[in-house]
Amino acid sequence: xxxxxxxxxxxxxxxxxxxxxxxxxxxxxxxxxxxxxxxxxxxxxxxxxxxxxxxxxxxxxxxxxxxxxxxxxxxxxxxxxxxxxxxxxxxxxxxxxxxxxxxxxxxxxxxxxxxxxxxxxxxxxxxxxxxxxxxxxxxxxxxxxxxxxxxxxxxxxxxxxxxxxxxxxxxxxxxxxxxxxxxxxxxxxxxxxxxxxxxxxxxxxxxxxxxxxxxxxxxxxxxxxxxxxxxxxxxxxxxxxxxxxxxxxxxxxxxxxxxxxxxxxxxxxxxxxxxxxxxxxxxxxxxxxxxxxxxxxxxxxxxxxxxxxxxxxxxxxxxxxxxxxxxxxxxxxxxxxxxxxxxxxxxxxxxxxxxxxxxxxxxxxxxxxxxxxxxxxxxxxxx
Amino acid sequence: xxxxxxxxxxxxxxxxxxxxxxxxxxxxxxxxxxxxxxxxxxxxxxxxxxxxxxxxxxxxxxxxxxxxxxxxxxxxxxxxxxxxxxxxxxxxxxxxxxxxxxxxxxxxxxxxxxxxxxxxxxxxxxxxxxxxxxxxxxxxxxxxxxxxxxxxxxxxxxxxxxxxxxxxxxxxxxxxxxxxxxxxxxxxxxxxxxxxxxxxxxxxxxxxxxxxxxxxxxxxxxxxxxxxxxxxxxxxxxxxxxxxxxxxxxxxxxxxxxxxxxxxxxxxxxxxxxxxxxxxxxxxxxxxxxxxxxxxxxxxxxxxxxxxxxxxxxxxxxxxxxxxxxxxxxxxxxxxxxxxxxxxxxxxxxxxx
Numbered sequence: 001x002x003x004x005x006x007x008x009x010x011x012x013x014x015x016x017x018x019x020x021x022x023x024x025x026x027x028x029x030x031x032x033x034x035x036x037x038x039x040x041x042x043x044x045x046x047x048x049x050x051x052x053x054x055x056x057x058x059x060x061x062x063x064x065x066x067x068x069x070x071x072x073x074x075x076x077x078x079x080x081x082x083x084x085x086x087x088x089x090x091x092x093x094x095x096x097x098x099x100x101x102x103x104x105x106x107x108x109x110x111x112x113x114x115x116x117x118x119x120x121x122x123x124x125x126x127x128x129x130x131x132x133x134x135x136x137x138x139x140x141x142x143x144x145x146x147x148x149x150x151x152x153x154x155x156x157x158x159x160x161x162x163x164x165x166x167x168x169x170x171x172x173x174x175x176x177x178x179x180x181x182x183x184x185x186x187x188x189x190x191x192x193x194x195x196x197x198x199x200x201x202x203x204x205x206x207x208x209x210x211x212x213x214x215x216x217x218x219x220x221x222x223x224x225x226x227x228x229x230x231x232x233x234x235x236x237x238x239x240x241x242x243x244x245x246x247x248x249x250x251x252x253x254x255x256x257x258x259x260x261x262x263x264x265x266x267x268x269x270x271x272x273x274x275x276x277x278x279x280x281x282x283x284x285x286x287x288x289x290x291x292x293x294x295x296x297x298x299x300x301x302x303x304x305x306x307x308x309x310x311x312x313x314x315x316x317x318x319x320x321x322x323x324x325x326x327x328x329x330x331x332x333x334x335x336x337x338x339x340x341x342x343x344x345x346x347x348x349x350x351x352x353x354x355x356x357x358x359x360x361x362x363x364x365x366x367x368x369x370x371x372x373x374x375x376x377x378x379x380x381x382x383x
Numbered sequence: 384x385x386x387x388x389x390x391x392x393x394x395x396x397x398x399x400x401x402x403x404x405x406x407x408x409x410x411x412x413x414x415x416x417x418x419x420x421x422x423x424x425x426x427x428x429x430x431x432x433x434x435x436x437x438x439x440x441x442x443x444x445x446x447x448x449x450x451x452x453x454x455x456x457x458x459x460x461x462x463x464x465x466x467x468x469x470x471x472x473x474x475x476x477x478x479x480x481x482x483x484x485x486x487x488x489x490x491x492x493x494x495x496x497x498x499x500x501x502x503x504x505x506x507x508x509x510x511x512x513x514x515x516x517x518x519x520x521x522x523x524x525x526x527x528x529x530x531x532x533x534x535x536x537x538x539x540x541x542x543x544x545x546x547x548x549x550x551x552x553x554x555x556x557x558x559x560x561x562x563x564x565x566x567x568x569x570x571x572x573x574x575x576x577x578x579x580x581x582x583x584x585x586x587x588x589x590x591x592x593x594x595x596x597x598x599x600x601x602x603x604x605x606x607x608x609x610x611x612x613x614x615x616x617x618x619x620x621x622x623x624x625x626x627x628x629x630x631x632x633x634x635x636x637x638x639x640x641x642x643x644x645x646x647x648x649x650x651x652x653x654x655x656x657x658x659x660x661x662x663x664x665x666x667x668x669x670x671x672x673x674x675x676x677x678x679x680x681x682x683x684x685x686x687x688x689x690x691x692x693x694x695x696x697x698x699x700x701x702x703x704x705x706x707x708x709x710x711x712x713x714x715x716x717x718x719x720x721x722x723x724x725x726x727x728x729x730x731x732x733x734x735x736x
Contacts, residue, residue, distance in 0.1 A: 003602045005636050009644035011651070012733075020732065088728045262728075269727040272718070285714030289665035292658065292717075292731050293641040300640055317633045373629035374622070380605055380632055382619035 005379060007314050009296055010303035016081045023085040026058065031089070038090030038263040040355040043256045044167060044365075045217050048092035049126075055086075055093070056126025061100050065108060070121030076306040080299065084255045090263030094168065094217075099123045099130040102250040103176060107196070110235030110243055115196060119174065131172040131199070132251075133163035133221055134244065141371040143178070143244065144188040148223065150179040150195060156230045157181075157195065159203075159223040165365075169206050169219040174198050177223070178240055192240030195232045203227065213343070213357035245312070252366045253301045253315035258294040258322030260362060261329040264351040265291070268333045271348060280336045287329055294322050313379035316372040323362040323369060330355045389447055392440075396426055396448055400455040412552060413513045414458035418483070421452075427461060428479060431469030436479035442650040446591050446643075453595035456695035458553065460485055460510040462588035468518040470584060475529035475570040482515030483534070488585070488707075490578050491560060493521035493528055493569075500530055500569045501562040511535040511556035512546055520572055520581070527577060530569035532560065549702035551695070583657065585707035586664035587645055593667035593703050594642040597635045599696040600678035604631060607682050624681065631677040634670045641666040648733070655733035658720060665713035668704035675700045 065071020122128030148161025183191030203226030430445025431437020467486035514534030
C-alpha cells in the first residue's frame with residue numbers, strides 16, 4: 001500500500017537500439033515485398049502463420065525463454081523493443097501473440113517438464129498457437145465466479161462448462177482452461193485450477209462469435225464432459241487463481257494496451273504533414289505527447305517485469321490510460337481527417353473503419369477499465 | 384551522483400521544508416525562512432558546477448530539490464535560481480554572484496558605452512522584487528551576451544519594477560530597463576544559449592514542479608477520503624470515490640514519469656531530449672486540469688477554503704501549466720518535429736531530431 005503509484009522511468013540500452021534497427025529493417029523488407037498491409041489491432045485480429053514462422057526463424061518469438069526450450073535467453077526489455085516495433089508497423093502477429101505473450105511464460109513457470117518440452121519450442125518457432133479460456137457467459141470481468149468444472153476420472157479429468165470470448169480458438173493448437181476442481185463458487189478464489197487442452201478434442205466444440213464488424217476473432221468454447229489426460233493439469237491443483245493473476249499481469253502490461261491504433265495515427269500523421277492544417281497539427285502534437293508518455297509508462301512496467309518487481313497495479317493503471325488513448329486516436333482522426341471510413345478501403349479509410357468498429361473492446365478486453373481502476377484503488381489502500 | 388547521496392539530499396531538504404510548519408504553505412509569497420535554510424545548505428544552487436560558484440551535483444539532484452519544494456508548496460525560487468540563472472551563468476562561464484539570483488525570461492537589448500554594457504527592454508522576471516541580481520541574455524548587434532543586472536530589490540537608478548503575481552500568488556514581475564549598466568563583466572553566450580534554450584530549460588523545471596504539485600493533490604485526497612466520513616462511512620468506501628481516486632493516481636503517475644524521463648534524457652544528452660521535454664511539459668500542463676478538478680471534487684467544499692493546503696497545490700498547477708509554454712505550445716512543437724510518417728514513430732522511440 002502506498003500513497004502514490006510511482007513508475008520509475010527506464011532508459012533502453014544502446015544494444016536495444018541495434019535490435020530495434022534490425023526489426024525495422026525486417027519489417028521494411030516485408031512491407032516492400034507486400035507481405036502485409038499495416039492494420040489496426042493486428043495483434044488481435046490479423047493472423048498470418050507464415051509471417052509468425054518468419055518471425056520465429058529470426059528468433060523474435062519466445063525471446064525470453066531459455067535456449068533449452070527453444071528460446072533465446074533474451075531480456076523482457078529486448079522483447080519489449082521487438083513487440084513495440086511490430087505493433088507500430090501494424091504487422092499480422094495475431095496467430096502467435098497469446099502463446100508468446102502469456103502462455104510461454106506461464107508454461108515455463110508452472111508447467112511440467114513434459115509440458116514445457118511439448119509446447120515451448122513449438123511456440124518459439126511460431127508454430128504453436130494458444131487460446132485462453134478465462135471468461136464465461138455470466139462472469140464478465142468477474143473471473144472468480146467461473147462455473148466450468150473439472151472432476152477427477154480414471155486416468156485424467158473431465159471438464160464441463162462454457163468459455164466465452166476466446167480469441168483465436170478456431171485456429172489455436174491448444175487452449176488453457178480455468179476450471180473449478182474443488183469447493184463451490186462461493187469459495188471464489190480457492191479451488192480453481194488450470195488445464196492445457198489440445199485442440200481440436202473430442203467433447204470440445206468451438207463455435208464462432210461473430211462481432212459487429214462482421215468478423216470472426218472470438219469463440220464460444222463448450223466443454224461437454226471432455227476427458228483430458230492427467231498431464232493436462234497446469235501447475236498446482238487449486239492454485240489456478242494465483243497462476244491466472246500472474247498471467248493477467250503479462251496480458252495487461254504490454255505496449256499493445258496503448259498501441260492498437262498507432263498504425264492509424266501514423267497514416268494520419270502523413271496526411272497532416274501533406275495538408276498543413278494547423279488545427280490538425282496541434283491535435284497530432286497532442287496525441288504525440290500522450291503517446292510519448294504512455295510509452296514511458298509501458299516501458300517502466302516492462303522494466304519492473306524484467307526486474308521481478310510485481311507490476312499488477314502499475315499495469316492496471318497503464319492499461320486504463322492506454323486503452324482510453326486508443327479510442328482518443330480514433331475519435332481525433334475521425335473528426336479531423338475529412339474522410340469517410342470504409343471497410344476494406346485503402347489506406348486511411350480502411351484503417352479508420354477497422355479502428356472505429358474495434359473501439360468498444362479497447363476498454364473491455366484484459367479486464368474492464370472500471371475493474372482496473374478498482375485494482376488501482378486497492379493498490380492505494382482505499383478498498 | 385549516487386542514489387545514496389540523493390537520498391541524503393532528499394532527507395535534508397524534506398527536514399527543512401517540514402520544519403517550517405504548514406501554515407506557511409498558503410501564502411504565495413517568498414518564504415524567507417526556508418530560503419535562508421536552503422541556501423545556507425547550498426541547496427539553492429544544486430546542479431550548478433562548483434567551479435561556477437554552484438553547489439555541484441547533477442540534474443537529477445536538482446530535480447529532486449525542485450520536486451520537493453514544489454510538493455511542499457514552498458515559496459522559494461529554486462527553479463529560477465539553479466535551473467535557469469545558474470545554468471545561464473555556468474553556460475557562459477560566468478561566476479554566480481552572492482545573494483538571490485534569478486533569470487529573465489526575455490532577451491534584453493544591449494549596447495556598449497564607455498566600455499560598459501548597458502541594457503534596455505521590458506523583461507519578465509519571476510521573483511524580481513526579491514532578487515539581488517538578475518541574469519539575462521542580451522542582443523548586441525550580431526552578438527548575444529549573458530549579463531548580470533541589478534534585481535528589483537536594489538538601489539535607485541537600477542531597473543524599474545512592475546509587480547504582478549501568478550494565480551498562486553507567486554511574484555511574476557517585470558523589470559523595465561533604460562540603459563541599466565551590467566553588474567559585472569558580461570560574457571559572450573555560447574551557441575545554443577538563447578531564449579529558445581531558456582524556454583526548454585524552464586519547461587523542464589515546470590514539468591518537475593507540476594508533477595510534484597499533482598502528487599501533493601493525490602496524497603492529500605487519499606488522506607481526506609480515508610479520514611472523512613459521510614453517510615455513516617468513510618468516503619473511501621464509495622465506489623465512485625475510488626474510481627475518481629484511481630483516475631487521479633493514473634494522471635499523477637503519467638505526469639511524474641514524463642517529468643522524470645525528460646530529466647533523465649536531458650541529463651544524458653539523449654538525441655530525443657528535446658522531444659522528451661516537449662512531451663513532458665505538454666503532459667504535465669494538460670494533466671494539471673484533471674488533477675486539480677478531481678482533487679477539488681474529492682475534497683468537497685473544504686478544499687476550497689484558504690485554510691486548507693489543497694489550494695496551495697491546485698493554484699500552482701493552474702499557474703505553472705501556462706508558464707514556459709502551455710500544452711498547445713508544445714503540441715505545435717511536437718507536430719512540427721514529427722509530422723512525417725517516417726519520423727513519427729522514431730520520434731517516440733528517441734531517435735534523431
